[in-house]
Amino acid sequence: MPLSLYNTMSRSLERFQPINDEEVGLYTCGPTVYNYAHIGNLRTFLFEDLLKRTLIHLGYKVKHVMNITDVGHLTGDGDEGEDKLEKMAQKTKKTVWDIADFYTNAFFSDYGQLGMLAPTITCKATDHIPQMIDLILRLEKGGHTYVSGGNVYFSIDSIPDYGKLARLDLESLRTAVRDDVDQDSNKKNSKDFVLWFTKSKFGEQSMMWDSPWGRGFPGWHIECSAMSMHYLGEQFDIHCGGIDAIPVHHTNEIAQSEAATGKTWVNYWVHGEFLLDETGKMSKSKGEFLTLELLKKKGYDPMDYRYFCLGGHYRSQLKFSFDSLTTAKTARKNVCDRIVALKREGAQVKALESEKALSYQAAFDEHIQNDLNTPRALADLWGVLKDDGLSIDEKYSLALLFDEVFGLGLATLQVPVIETIDDPTALDLLKKRTEAKLAKDWAEADSIRQQLDALGYLVKDTASGPSLEKKM
């Protein structure tokens, strides 16, 4: 089954062909753990989970590596900013290690609640300093570095194709110098970047390691190169991230990695678009800081957000609003209700046989393989659920098959046990209403309906007589 993916490197749809048929190597840029993730951050991780699930659905084994950036992620591209972890540590009077631990845990809590499959390997930057130093030594040997002002820099002029991922125009970048960011006078080229710091403008760096260049800490970009190559080899299949990583972070990763090995590093670069709010780009500093916890507090299930994200294509900007999220919540509830109804009728997972069922499966596969077209695939799910030409076993089997990719947890939905109401007041009122109803005293019956409503019960007049239901 051919999978087509949009490769940022070629800016075109390409047929996915793994280096090794047995196992696909997938690296996803992980979180910088200095604060909670907002739902825009989480959208990117959801898209990566979707890609991984699709690969698995197609029969690949996936080795998924994700880093945890717990050091050295600076606030300025020019390498002269503050360390976010240090900044947060000062603010909260905790150690940087405590901060990193705390937000790492918070991140994985969100990760699990959104139904994302755990990475094969999760690696912390601070556990891989030796690998980073080795890589820098390799670059040094190859003549790609220079030391200036105490820091080790990567020289972009030492390679022929710097900026190929982002298609950067180096000449215009050189001339368009931003005036609101201090230039690092130690750099030979303004796009050179730091591999190892021994001198930081930000004085009180507490995470420091010994190195051949002195005690210090790694630059931001080296960690992903070092760790991905450590676990996935010098060449691997897919590297993912948000689109913002293209011009700087991924560009610099490629420069380092390919300068070190002399080989093409990654075959497929796949990037997720941003989630926008009403004002445009979502950020942590402006407007409401939208976290998964906040969504839960407002009455949404994490899976509602997952469904919401599936409703748009990963390469399109998606506009977030609570109205849209409510739409997703309702739609997901309707899907779940239908699945529960099928379970109640005793639906079983069976091998698909009918021509109709097989054609639904083929349509779904075609859509999901077409660069992960989840909106279209979701329409296929709806088609299945509404098609009376399918048996309940077929509907159920198809839905669960599709959900290998959607990850909505349909297989584990519980058929709700009908709660027996043992509230004597309510039962007494119901009895009185039934009597009033028999006596055709509609005014009294409606009054009691209202009283029960106030108590939190809904009266349903079913074929088998009036019954009570606890309101959600």
Place this chain on the structure above:
RNA sequence: GGUGCCAUACCCAAGUGGUAAGGGAAAGGUCUGCAAAACCUUGAUUCAUCGGUUCGAAUCCGAUUGGCACCUCCA
């Protein structure tokens, strides 16, 4: 200044040259004393505008208008 993206019904959103998916909301109906639930029905002769290519264009090309993101911590 550079690099990309987008403009489709009330809202969200697919559509990758062959005659507009899906969801939500809404309206009408069946059922019901009422209500709830469920089910059925209805939805863009049209895809920002103007040209062009083509037997055929929402889809390709050009222009115009409007919007967005990235290049700055950010996914």
